[in-house]
Amino acid sequence: MDKYGIVFALLGAALAALGAGAGSAKGVGLAGEAGSGVVTEDPSKFGKVLILQLLPGTQGIYGLLIAFITLTNIGVLGGSSDFGIAKGLLYFAACLPMAIVGYISAVAQAKASVASMGILAKRPDQFGKSMIFPAMVETYAILALLISVLAILGVSGLSI
Template sequence: MVFENPLLLGALGAGLAVGIAGLGSGIGAGIAGASGAGVIAEDPSKFGTAIVFQALPQTQGLYGFLVAILILFVFKSAPEWAMLGAGVATGLAGLSAIGQGIASSAGLGAVAEDDGIFGKAMVFSVLPETQAIYGLLVAILLLVGVFSGEGVATIAALGAGLAVGFAGLSGIGQGITAAGAIGATARDPDAMGKGLVLAVMPETFAIFGLLIAILIMLGIMF
């Protein structure tokens, strides 16, 4: 045990979860909001649409908040390193919100021109959320004690969090691709299928991260 009270590392984890994820969501929502303000200036009736698109990159902040609450109030008896790892996973993966903000901003721009593209823009804008969901997933797996070996109970848990967390930054790249794909789809609706294939490519690295995180939690190297 590093500290006398395991919740000390837990608190650190909770802080990182809500702090870093909040940073990501803040930047992402800011990017989407700037685009929203421009759209509303052109057409005030698009206020609702702008709010919806701006809401997308805010979910990462919510996940961070959720994990912080879970660490502090619900899974208090989880191993201390698992708590820290969970916080790091959710927090860093929450930076994918920056990419989601970029995609949402492009989506909003496209919808301002043509209402009919709302659904498609939405689907593209939601892609970079996958990374945050992987982060949340690893955090939950760490906290609920699915795996109970050294992979979760030792500092190895932090490694799992870092793996899925940093790999989650691929969400920024994905957001940029998604933004481009929204533009392409707005011009040619048939581009949607192929655009999706390109836009999910950066997810490969998030999957690598998730995979390694799961292997660490399984304690496969011990």
């Protein structure tokens, strides 16, 4: 039964990359659609549109980071992977904030980005303000990232 520890830990790492990555892919795609609409009418707005489009892409990077830290700590990328099922489940739980919040925040941020593109289309001089709205959503992705990082590092130090 002890050998299942690594299975749960790896599942957690995969979920973090999967959830946050899928959310970002969906979000960047949606923002890209709206961005194409704005650029079709005014190609000079490409640079600003690109920034708004990329905002929901950060969650995918956070997911990758969490997956990478987990893989390093559980010995998949080298080192020892000798731990029990309890520790494996703890790693799994540590990855969940990034997996779930990553997905939800990426999609929500994309919607805010699309709305901000409406501001950009009509009032390009208000670009700074338009960027704030989707950027606010980023806060929660960063909080989830922080908790996942702290939890993974904490779990790795536990002797169970």
